Amino acid sequence: MKDSLLRQSKKSFLKMEMNLEGSQTWQHVFGILQDTELHETYRHVWTLQINNTLDELTFSQRQQGWKIYKTSTFASFRCPSCRNFWNSAKVSLTFHYRLVEHKRGEVRLRLFRQVCRSCKNDIMLTGSFARDKKEEVLMRLINKIKRNCYKEDIDIVDYFREMKITKPHEASLCEACKMGKCSREEELF
Numbered sequence: 001m002k003d004s005l006l007r008q009s010k011k012s013f014l015k016m017e018m019n020l021e022g023s024q025t026w027q028h029v030f031g032i033l034q035d036t037e038l039h040e041t042y043r044h045v046w047t048l049q050i051n052n053t054l055d056e057l058t059f060s061q062r063q064q065g066w067k068i069y070k071t072s073t074f075a076s077f078r079c080p081s082c083r084n085f086w087n088s089a090k091v092s093l094t095f096h097y098r099l100v101e102h103k104r105g106e107v108r109l110r111l112f113r114q115v116c117r118s119c120k121n122d123i124m125l126t127g128s129f130a131r132d133k134k135e136e137v138l139m140r141l142i143n144k145i146k147r148n149c150y151k152e153d154i155d156i157v158d159y160f161r162e163m164k165i166t167k168p169h170e171a172s173l174c175e176a177c178k179m180g181k182c183s184r185e186e187e188l189f
């Protein structure tokens with residue numbers, strides 16, 4: 001009896017941990033924000049997918065209604081080879097987003113990666129983003145969606161003017177810099 005209770009609570013603890021992990025994903029955080037910020041007003045469901053091959057918009061993508069938002073945020077990295085740990089205040093992100101036939105919305109997100117400075121082995125590592133950073137950057141995206149897909153009159157603060165950089169950004173270790181896509185905040189149609 002005691003044993004099975006123990007097993008049970010261990011099981012639910014594991015489940016809780018998994019849920020915790022699940023609640024940290026970009027999809028989940030975006031889901032909560034779109035619910036109150038977009039779905040409540042417009043009755044359209046917006047979904048987010050990670051897609052690490054996103055690039056500039058092509059002509060035909062623009063014709064299909066895709067818009068692009070490039071920005072950056074804070075993340076930390078851990079190298080699995082040497083256990084090196086570092087923070088970066090400027091990890092580049094690219095969003096593609098569109099409203100589909102006034103029914104639903106799609107967002108794709110590319111997270112640019114970085115190389116470990118001790119190993120310098122060309123293995124690209126994806127950062128880990130704290131929940132509040134995800135919320136903050138997704139809210140900036142949602143404001144773009146409100147303005148550009150729903151014509152809301154929104155004042156958007158220039159994020160980079162507000163940003164305080166503490167350390168110089170190391171271009172040689174940054175995937176976005178290597179591709180020439182790391183310099184500034186951009187929004188194109």
Ligand SMILES: [Zn+2]
Binds near residue numbers: 079080083084117118
């Ligand atoms: Zn390393």
Ligand SMILES: [Zn+2]
Binds near residue numbers: 092174
């Ligand atoms: Zn860079």
